[in-house]
Amino acid sequence: MKALLAIEAEKIVRRRLNQIVLAIVVVLLVVVYVLLWLASDALSGTSASDQGTVEDIRSTLYLEETVPFAILMLYTFGFVGGVVVIGSNIGSEYTWNTIRTLTSAEPRRWRVLTAKLIALWALVVVGLLIGLVAALTTSAAITLAAGRFDLQFVDAAYIQDSVLSFLRTLVGTAPYFSLAALLGVVGRSPTAGIALALGVAFLEGIVSGLMQLAGGWVANIPLYTLDANADSLALVEGGVLSDLYGQSGFGEAIQRPSVEHAVIVLLFWAFAFISATYWCLSRQDLPYEG
Amino acid sequence: MMAMNLPRSPGSDSGARPAVHRTVLEIQALTKRFGEVLAVDAIILSVAQGEVLGLLGPNGSGKSTTLNMILGFVRPTAGRVMIDGHDLERDRRQALLSVGGLVEGSAFYPYLTGRRNLWMLARIRGLPRTSVDEVIGLVDLGQAADRKFGGYSTGMRQRLGVAAALLHDPKLIVLDEPTSGLDPAGTREMRQLIPRIAAEGHTVVLASHLLVEVEQVCQRVAILKQGRIIAEGRVADLLSGDGSLRIRIAESDLAKAQGVLLSKPDVKSVTIDNGDLVVSAAIDGSAVNRMLVQEDIYASRIEPAGRSLESVFLELTEAGGNP
Numbered sequence: 001m002k003a004l005l006a007i008e009a010e011k012i013v014r015r016r017l018n019q020i021v022l023a024i025v026v027v028l029l030v031v032v033y034v035l036l037w038l039a040s041d042a043l044s045g046t047s048a049s050d051q052g053t054v055e056d057i058r059s060t061l062y063l064e065e066t067v068p069f070a071i072l073m074l075y076t077f078g079f080v081g082g083v084v085v086i087g088s089n090i091g092s093e094y095t096w097n098t099i100r101t102l103t104s105a106e107p108r109r110w111r112v113l114t115a116k117l118i119a120l121w122a123l124v125v126v127g128l129l130i131g132l133v134a135a136l137t138t139s140a141a142i143t144l145a146a147g148r149f150d151l152q153f154v155d156a157a158y159i160q161d162s163v164l165s166f167l168r169t170l171v172g173t174a175p176y177f178s179l180a181a182l183l184g185v186v187g188r189s190p191t192a193g194i195a196l197a198l199g200v201a202f203l204e205g206i207v208s209g210l211m212q213l214a215g216g217w218v219a220n221i222p223l224y225t226l227d228a229n230a231d232s233l234a235l236v237e238g239g240v241l242s243d244l245y246g247q248s249g250f251g252e253a254i255q256r257p258s259v260e261h262a263v264i265v266l267l268f269w270a271f272a273f274i275s276a277t278y279w280c281l282s283r284q285d286l287p288y289e290g
Numbered sequence: 291m292m293a294m295n296l297p298r299s300p301g302s303d304s305g306a307r308p309a310v311h312r313t314v315l316e317i318q319a320l321t322k323r324f325g326e327v328l329a330v331d332a333i334i335l336s337v338a339q340g341e342v343l344g345l346l347g348p349n350g351s352g353k354s355t356t357l358n359m360i361l362g363f364v365r366p367t368a369g370r371v372m373i374d375g376h377d378l379e380r381d382r383r384q385a386l387l388s389v390g391g392l393v394e395g396s397a398f399y400p401y402l403t404g405r406r407n408l409w410m411l412a413r414i415r416g417l418p419r420t421s422v423d424e425v426i427g428l429v430d431l432g433q434a435a436d437r438k439f440g441g442y443s444t445g446m447r448q449r450l451g452v453a454a455a456l457l458h459d460p461k462l463i464v465l466d467e468p469t470s471g472l473d474p475a476g477t478r479e480m481r482q483l484i485p486r487i488a489a490e491g492h493t494v495v496l497a498s499h500l501l502v503e504v505e506q507v508c509q510r511v512a513i514l515k516q517g518r519i520i521a522e523g524r525v526a527d528l529l530s531g532d533g534s535l536r537i538r539i540a541e542s543d544l545a546k547a548q549g550v551l552l553s554k555p556d557v558k559s560v561t562i563d564n565g566d567l568v569v570s571a572a573i574d575g576s577a578v579n580r581m582l583v584q585e586d587i588y589a590s591r592i593e594p595a596g597r598s599l600e601s602v603f604l605e606l607t608e609a610g611g612n613p
C-alpha cells in the first residue's frame with residue numbers, strides 16, 4: 001500500500017492540471033479580496049449607498065473575519081476545484097487506459113482505489129489549507145493597509161472556531177467529492193466525473209428549493225439530500241455574507257437542518273457514494289478504449 | 291461465481307508438476323457475451339511452457355476479448371482460465387501476477403517519461419529499478435525512454451507496452467498484434483524477440499492477423515472465427531498438403547505432360563495451376579519424373595504442393611460466409 005500511495009502522490013504532484021487548478025483557486029481568492037476591498041473603498045464616504053452594508057463588507061475583509069469569510073469562499077471555489085481534480089484524476093485513468101496498467105501491476109483493485117482516494121483527498125485538504133493561507137495573507141495585507149492590524153482576537157475560542165469551520169467545509173464537500181469519484185469510475189472519463197457531479201450540485205439546489213416551496217411531506221425530502229445540509233454547514237457563521245450566499249438559491253425560503261443532522265446526512269451520502277465506487281470498480285470490465 | 295463444474299484437467303491443479311512441458315495456460319469453455327454479441331464462444335485451449343501459440347482470426351473474431359479475459363480485464367460470462375495452475379476466478383492475484391501482456395494498445399501516463407512510467411510499475415510490483423533498464427534495453431527504446439510518453443510515436447508506444455509486459459518476468463506473456471505500428475527493423479526485432487523469450491522458458495500467446503508473423507514465430511496456431519476455434523494444430527501440420535506435387539516444366543510441354551500423366555493408373559488428377567502442373571498421385575516425385583523423362587519431357591523443379599497459411603486461413607474463415 002505504501003508503494004501505491006507513493007506513486008499516486010507522485011502522479012498528482014507531477015500533473016500540470018492539478019497545479020493549475022490549485023493556482024486558480026488561490027488567485028480567485030486573492031482577487032475576490034482585492035476587488036471587495038477596492039469596491040468598498042470606492043463606496044465608503046459616498047452619500048448614495050448604504051454605509052452600514054459597506055462597513056460590514058469591509059470588516060469581513062479584516063484579519064479577524066478571515067477564517068469564516070475565506071471558508072465561505074473556499075466552499076465554492078474549493079468545491080469546484082476539488083470536483084475538477086478528483087473527477088479528472090480518476091476519469092483520466094480510463095481515457096488513458098492506465099487503469100489497465102495499474103490493475104495489472106496490482107490485481108487487487110480495491111487497493112488501487114484506496115490509494116487513489118487517500119491521495120486525492122489529501123490533495124484537496126492541502127489545497128484548501130493553501131487557499132486559507134492565501135486568504136489570511138491577503139487579509140493581513142488589507143488589515144495592515146487599513147491601519148487596523150492587531151492580533152488580540154486570536155484566543156483559544158477563535159482557534160477552535162476556525163478548526164471547526166474548516167472541518168465543516170471538509171464534511172460539506174465530502175459527498176460531492178465522493179460523487180465525482182463514483183461518476184468518474186462509472187462514466188469512465190474526466191468529463192463524466194466533473195460535469196455530472198457539478199450538475200448534480202447545481203440542479204439539486206434548484207430542485208430542492210422547488211420541493212420546499214411545494215410544502216407538505218415533499219418539503220422534507222431535501223432535508224435528507226445534499227444541498228440543504230451542505231448549505232447549513234456553510235452558513236453556520238452567519239453574518240452579512242452568509243446572508244448574501246444563502247440568497248443565491250432558494251436557501252432562505254427553507255427550514256435549515258441542524259448542524260448535527262447535516263453532518264450525519266452528508267457523511268452517510270459520502271459513505272454511500274464511496275462504497276458504490278468500490279463496488280463498481282470491482283465488477284467493471286476494463287476493455288481498451290481507443 | 292462462474293460455476294461450470296468443468297472436469298479438472300490432469301496436472302493443472304496438482305502440487306507436484308513436472309518441470310518441463312507443463313501446462314501454463316489452460317482455458318476451459320471460456321465464453322464472453324457483450325449484450326447481444328457473443329464475442330467468445332466456449333473456447334478450449336491449452337498451452338505448454340515454452341510454447342508460442344498464435345491466435346489467428348479475422349477482425350471481430352474474439353482474439354482481443356480472449357486475451358483481455360486472460361489478463362483479468364474482462365470478466366468471462368462463463369468458463370475458466372487457469373494460469374500456471376492458478377484459477378483466475380478463485381486465485382485471481384496469483385494468477386494475474388503470473389501473466390503479463392499488451393492487448394490492443396499500450397497505456398501510460400502521457401505527462402511522465404517512459405522510464406518513470408516503468409519505475410512506477412516496478413515499484414508497485416516490488417522490483418528494483420534495474421529491472422526497468424533491462425526491459426528498456428530488450429525492446430530497444432533507447433533515448434526515447436527519457437522522453438514523455440505523450441510525445442511517443444506509435445512504434446515507441448508499442449515498445450514501451452511490450453517492456454511493461456516483460457517487466458516482472460511473467461511465466462505467460464500475451465501479445466496482441468505486437469508489431470502493429472513498428473517499422474520494418476522494429477518488426478524484425480520483435481519477431482526475433484518472441485522466440486528468444488520463449489527459449490528462456492516463457493510461454494507466449496500471440497494474437498495477430500499477420501499470417502507471416504504467425505508462421506515465423508509460432509509453433510502452434512488456433513484459428514478463431516466468430517468467437518469459436520475452428521482449427522487448431524501445429525503450423526507445420528496445417529501447412530502440409532495432401533501429398534500432391536507441384537512440377538515446373540516448359541510451357542510448351544504442359545498439355546503433353548498432362549496427357550501423359552493422366553494416362554497412368556497411379557495418377558489421380560493433374561491440373562495446371564499458375565503455369566505449373568499439380569499432380570495428385572499415389573507415387574512419389576521420382577516416379578513421376580521417370581514417366582515424364584520417358585516421354586522426353588524434363589522438369590526443372592518438382593516439390594510438394596504445400597499450402598500457404600494464407601490459403602488455409604482464408605479457406606477456413608471464409609467457409610460458410612462471414613456476416
Ligand SMILES: Nc1ncnc2c1ncn2[C@@H]1O[C@H](COP(=O)(O)OP(=O)(O)OP(=O)(O)O)[C@@H](O)[C@H]1O
Nearest residue numbers: 287324327329347348349350351352353354355356
Ligand atoms: N467492450 C465491448 N463491448 C461490446 N462489444 C465488444 C466489446 N469488445 C469487443 N466487442 C465485440 O466482440 C467481438 C470480438 O471483438 P474482439 O475485439 O475480441 O475481436 P478481434 O478478434 O480482436 O478483432 P480485431 O482483429 O479487429 O482486433 C466483436 O464483435 C466486437 O464488436
Ligand SMILES: [Mg+2]
Nearest residue numbers: 353354394466
Ligand atoms: Mg483485436
